[in-house]
Amino acid sequence: MDTCMSVSFSCSALELDVQFLKCEYAVRGEIVTLAQALQEELKSKPGSHSFDEILYCNIGNPQSLGQQPITFFREVLALCDHPSILDKSQTRSLFSADAIKRARQILDQIPGRATGAYSHSQGIKGLRDTIAAGIEARDGFPADPNDIFLTDGASPAVHLMMQLLIRSEKDGILCPIPQYPLYSASIALRGGTLVPYYLDEAAGWGLEVSELKKQWADAKSKGITPRALVVINPGNPTGQVLAENNQREIVDFCKKEGLVLLADEVYQENVYVPEKKFHSFKKVARSMGYGEKDISVVSFQSVSKGYYGECGKRGGYMEVTGFGP
Template identity: 90%
Template sequence: MAPPVTVDTINPKVLECEYAVRGEIVTLAQNLQQEIQKKPDAHPFEEILYCNIGNPQSLGQQPITFFREVLALCDHPSILDKSETQGLFSADSIERAWQILDQIPGRATGAYSHSQGIKGLRDTIAAGIEARDGFPADPNDIFLTDGASPAVHMMMQLLIRSEKDGILCPIPQYPLYSASIALHGGTLVPYYLDEATGWGLEVSELKKQLETAKSKGITVRALVVINPGNPTGQVLAEENQRDIVEFCKQEGLVLLADEVYQENVYVPEKKFHSFKKVSRSMGYGEKDISLVSFQSVSKGYYGECGKRGGYMEVTGFAADVREQIYKVASVNLCSNISGQILASLVMSPPKVGDESYESYSAERDGILSSLARRAKTLEDAFNKLEGVTCNKAEGAMYLFPRICLPEKAIKAAEAAKTAPDAFYCRRLLTATGIVFVPGSGFGQVPGTWHFRCTILPQEDKIPEIVTRLTEFHQSFMDEYRD
């Protein structure tokens, strides 16, 4: 008998979906790693250097002590009033754990919570947003989720009715968006970021692409903006953001603001402004613009990817639509409570005067300043390579250099039935153990080639990466130079 399920009989939307960040190159890297473990001299390198994914702690970044203290105490509250605990934990972590437990009905950290998340934690997050923006935030607008990804899926599920519904997405984009749109059967309407102006986001380009989509019978429902940019690392200027808000208001689009890198800004001339703050400062309120802001505990200086915490702040939707969002959230009951707690902590870290404040701020500043140095070193290294240009990483965790590949290399890639950028990344990996993600996984102007490189390897690894990359690139160009 034929098997009940074959690739020809599964949901074609699943087949269409792609997710390059964990795609082919990464699978190859994992295989090479296993080969090295079995036979240390199997390849011309001793270890795989993963620069493919924004996963800081996998590369040695240490968690913020205060956050972990609070999580541990909330996981095992019965030690809270033991005397040994005073010796092991900071006084303010103990105090914070008590506060959080008091916000949880019955202090039950093992219970399902309200489907939007524990009310007291949402109060804390709303207060954190208010402090950040200087404008009010409503705890009832917060939906806590297992990282930002499920929140993005939830909004796509709500907005997409068929392939006739379109979502405006930056190109290059973070492939969660293309994957989620494909899974929900919608149409990705691309708008191109301008590499020549540091990955600038031009409203004229948005308008052009919107009109093109309309002319094809597509109803564009929302605009995705990733700020700071992934994979492009730019930080939007406030003026630019105002134009974007105005555009969404004029065109009746939901603004989906991916703001998960809000703490990751590395240049003094740029500052993060939330789209909520920008729209409120323009005088636009609930009735003027539908805005969803995504935040995650996986990024920032904390990088707590494995905790799967995050939230979306949903503003400017009618009550009956909000009820539908709540219903979808309720089908999965709630997000994990540790992730919820952590989301509240990143929005209200220790303050001046708290016992942990000094160690906390030293840890935070150490991580952020090191990330800034790593970004600069890698940017400079890329810009020294023949045929490579690289914009500054003003924020986020990535560089997205452009590589001008020789015709001969493009032909060799064609012969190997692979995209030229994937060909380069594969060669780089097998020669050096360095894992980059080909630009084709994020989208790029046709005929241009890029790759994404995270700035996350520990600082003492960076010189080695630069050396290996430079040597490889030299020999690759020697082999294929026209």
């Protein structure tokens, strides 16, 4: 029995090695590696190049480029991490009354009234209650705290969904091109097949359902089973915002073909064109009359984006709807 287990493990490790080597992640790839080498040269040999500073613009990372963190967030975090100072007289002069009030509200929801302990697998219930209330206020449709999974950023949530959905190289994930390479890399790492669909640059990087149908049919003809459709809205790196009628077409396509709709919605607060408006895919699906039993939708959100810019603090969630227990 031990021998069989050993052989099985060896094969699995070999397969993982191959999958790992297939991963490409350009935003942290060769250009960044070269930049880091040049930075070391500038440090060890000042004046060795015609420039004396390197600005890293490979990823959306505003605080590294000088954006100051929002004071309220940092005050609340500090108070939650060190609650013993809440009752000290100096705290009222150092921290805003709003931050003190919010910290107390959060600590009241945490078992033991302190951070640092393991929590529920989906995250602290009280915080999920707050997120669900925010989603409901945004969409006008109910949100269940038990559908919310708190994660250390949106990326781990995406990896988790890929791990859940991909069984072998015969499983495909429809993914936009151009795309944020998290998706192609995680598909490769899990041993699945990327099924690309191409956004139309001439139409403002629009998503044509005819293109989805074409790529879906092409994948099926090759023996690949498409399992999910990734939609990044607002777009990354293209910045487009999908029209609601286009979203309805996409929802209908997923419903018809039995695809899980993976909605990357982390840029929902980064809409700068007045005539454009963000609509969540869950809201669109519910407005079409589709409920939990009709379609599976997963929405990703992150505090790295929007106006927060808290990339290194690692906070995010996914709302998982339309899945059985």
